[in-house]
Amino acid sequence: MAPDPDRVADAGRALDRTKLLAARLRAAGAQPYLASALYSLTVVPSHGVPTMGVDKHWRCYVNPAFVDATPVHELAAVWVHEVAHLLRDHHRRATLVAPEIRHDHHRLNVAQDCEINDDISSLPSNALRPAMFGLPDGQMFEQYLPGIPATPEAPECGSGAHGRPMPWESSDGAKVSPVEADAIRRQTAQELRAHVKSRGRLPAGWKRWADEILEPTVDWRRALTGAVREAASWASGAVDYTYQRPSRRGAAVPRVVFPSLRRPMPRVAVVVDTSGSMGTDELRAVLGEVSGVLRAVGIGRNRVTVLSCDADVHAVRRVNTVGDVVLAGGGGTDMRVGIDQALRAAERPNIIIVLTDGYTPWPDARPGNVRVIAGLVGETAPEPPPWIESVHIPLGEVTATGQ
Structure with missing residues (x-):
């Protein structure tokens, strides 16, 4: 008081x-x-x-x-x-x-x-x-x-x-x-x-x-954090050999360099639906929450790319803060374009997070070894294909907390 x-x-x-x-x-x-x-x-x-x-x-x-x-x-x-x-x-x-x-x-x-x-x-x-x-x-x-x-x-x-x-x-x-x-x-x-x-x-x-x-509803922030954390753990488990940091076992064999095991930190692409059915305030709010989720999971800013997309990809940038994101667009909706653009990047992502109202075509199948998570904004968002992990995001909550 x-x-x-x-x-x-x-x-x-x-x-x-x-x-x-x-x-x-x-x-x-x-x-x-x-x-x-x-x-x-x-x-x-x-x-x-x-x-x-x-x-x-x-x-x-x-x-x-x-x-x-x-x-x-x-x-x-x-x-x-x-x-x-x-x-x-x-x-x-x-x-x-x-x-x-x-x-x-x-x-x-x-x-x-x-x-x-x-x-x-x-x-x-x-x-x-x-x-x-x-x-x-x-x-x-x-x-x-x-x-x-x-x-x-x-x-x-x-x-x-x-x-x-x-x-x-x-x-x-x-x-x-x-x-x-x-x-x-x-x-x-x-x-x-x-x-x-x-x-x-x-x-x-x-x-x-x-x-x-x-009669509790699912907290979408926890659900999204859990999905990203599980995907990040899955991606980090894809170990490979590298000569950039030689194995310490090589000390026992002179003049022979052994590779060491490398556990990569996952890269994330965030594809943002900027079609006419998505409001800018809601998008910035959701992006703010997703930024917090990635920090909580331990994925640094330099490993995140954000793509603004409606029926075409308008802006592809690696950003330092949510405020740097360019939310261009406003036309039709086709998230397949954004996902495809993310996959063609020089540094291919391990995880793609798609923020959309769900009214979009989706790829026919999962793109190789990349995990796709859909953040479905709004109470009426239709479900994506079963190979996509989905988290429902109520508009009333997110508009207030992410600004």
């Missing part, structure tokens, strides 16, 4: 636990489906935290002066706000955001608060809401990020929200393990669904969250 200078003036007083716990009881009574999660938080008094904040171990840090100055009904709402960061797994989701945004934990925290606060009615008047930035209610924080300006002053909800450890967080005391946290999330989601069946009313954001917990 955003600090209020008038409320957090006295840093020397003791924590009024009776008032604080009465507020938690009120929150659990108003939203009983959150009771298990609320009572899993461990209270830690702290004069360093501006108001209230959480770490990823489910410790809730509380400023005593903030408790004294805040009405019980508002404290109850803050309890719900802080536990929502943990239930919605904000600190893990923050690690999946594009690197150029991830370092700005203030901006992350603002977007996360916007995701939470549109479902909480009794928060303090200065609580951040999407409307303050001209944004609609009901979206995920990843979708809000592009509309949130970079700011040096922002709410400070702790590493349980944005993922960055804060000076006032402690390594001591009770903590909830990741396995226990997942169990709490699932139990809360089940209680939330039971509440809907008995009473029929629930904030939209909580209902969407429960559906995702109980």
Whole structure:
């Protein structure tokens, strides 16, 4: 929550636990489906935290002066706000955001608060809401990020929200393990669904969250990382002999040079569909994510070539950053042209990643010993041939995280 200078003036007083716990009881009574999660938080008094904040171990840090100055009904709402960061797994989701945004934990925290606060009615008047930035209610924080300006002053909800450890967080005391946290999330989601069946009313954001917990969709970033890592491991296993670095066994036989085994680092070609059906913002967003995937797998920039392609190949460049990519094109769609161009390169790739909406012809068969992975952008993208590994990329998620 955003600090209020008038409320957090006295840093020397003791924590009024009776008032604080009465507020938690009120929150659990108003939203009983959150009771298990609320009572899993461990209270830690702290004069360093501006108001209230959480770490990823489910410790809730509380400023005593903030408790004294805040009405019980508002404290109850803050309890719900802080536990929502943990239930919605904000600190893990923050690690999946594009690197150029991830370092700005203030901006992350603002977007996360916007995701939470549109479902909480009794928060303090200065609580951040999407409307303050001209944004609609009901979206995920990843979708809000592009509309949130970079700011040096922002709410400070702790590493349980944005993922960055804060000076006032402690390594001591009770903590909830990741396995226990997942169990709490699932139990809360089940209680939330039971509440809907008995009473029929629930904030939209909580209902969407429960559906995702109980009927999870595949995280496309993990799926793409796994596919690239497996392909890279497969390519690296194609060992060969080389005389560039003679074998040490040659020392035992004078005047005879033995070759050594070489395990190559794979080369990657990224073929980008720039036809009229693909938006530039979406393409740059996806490219940003793919760049992060390649770094995570350990494939360096100098081994990646990006080709912009619609019905013809418009730009073939080896790039240093995503911003250097030329997204030319805008006509028809034929990814066979881009794949063929990639294969004709002087340094033939081991892996070809094709980013497309799927409405394209494909080669009739796998091109030799090259692995092809299709990143299918959009919910309606048709499946490629079975010899192509496919990963579905929802547009709503990627546009926010990759900019």
